[in-house]
Amino acid sequence: GAVVSQHPSWVICKSGTSVKIECRSLDFQATTMFWYRQFPKQSLMLMATSNEGSKATYEQGVEKDKFLINHASLTLSTLTVTSAHPEDSSFYICSAPDGAGVEKLFFGSGTQLSVL
Amino acid sequence: KQEVTQIPAALSVPEGENLVLNCSFTDSAIYNLQWFRQDPGKGLTSLLLIQSSQREQTSGRLNASLDKSSGRSTLYIAASQPGDSATYLCATISTDSWGKLQFGAGTQVVVTP
Numbered sequence: 001g002a003v004v005s006q007h008p009s010w011v012i013c014k015s016g017t018s019v020k021i022e023c024r025s026l027d028f029q030a031t032t033m034f035w036y037r038q039f040p041k042q043s044l045m046l047m048a049t050s051n052e053g054s055k056a057t058y059e060q061g062v063e064k065d066k067f068l069i070n071h072a073s074l075t076l077s078t079l080t081v082t083s084a085h086p087e088d089s090s091f092y093i094c095s096a097p098d099g100a101g102v103e104k105l106f107f108g109s110g111t112q113l114s115v116l
Numbered sequence: 117k118q119e120v121t122q123i124p125a126a127l128s129v130p131e132g133e134n135l136v137l138n139c140s141f142t143d144s145a146i147y148n149l150q151w152f153r154q155d156p157g158k159g160l161t162s163l164l165l166i167q168s169s170q171r172e173q174t175s176g177r178l179n180a181s182l183d184k185s186s187g188r189s190t191l192y193i194a195a196s197q198p199g200d201s202a203t204y205l206c207a208t209i210s211t212d213s214w215g216k217l218q219f220g221a222g223t224q225v226v227v228t229p
Binding site for chain 2 (some may be wrong): 105
């Protein structure tokens with residue numbers, strides 16, 4: 001079945017560095033990718049929606065210059081946390097529908113980011 | 117804006133008991149509602165998806181109901197097992213927000229042997 005492969009699963013970095021998270025769709029083409037983050041004890045919140053070949057759409061309150069999203073191909077979307085700070089420590093997860101409908105959304109396994 | 121609330125936030129039951137997890141949402145204009153399972157530090161596993169026109173869905177020991185008019189959904193897990201210990205999330209997709217899931221904060225379930 002359709003799978004979204006997300007890497008890395010966890011990353012620890014120093015404050016001020018940049019971190020790239022990749023989500024690859026396997027066996028299907030992901031024209032759209034949704035990026036969520038989850039702070040401890042809180043719900044998953046949508047950060048942005050990326051569409052292949054066009055600029056990502058960011059939710060209110062999400063800094064587009066800090067969270068760079070690239071969706072250059074139908075099978076790869078990346079989220080780069082630039083100049084990460086401790087407050088960016090969170091669980092990041094991607095999701096993609098496998099077709100025109102949204103009945104079936106496939107999730108990556110998530111990335112736990114810890115910024116020291 | 118859709119708000120999804122899950123009660124209780126945490127639940128602990130002995131093995132064999134039935135679990136009842138509640139989810140409420142403020143905007144009834146939903147496309148569907150889904151229940152997910154999340155294990156610590158891991159991704160999401162889709163459990164059940166209920167279309168807006170449906171009243172319930174069943175899969176094995178799991179049954180989820182949907183009452184759009186009252187903005188509620190309930191997940192029942194029969195004869196709980198220690199392996200059911202996880203956080204359960206409900207999420208809606210609104211009719212005007214294609215593909216964007218609005219999640220509740222989850223119910224953390226512990227099933228003790």
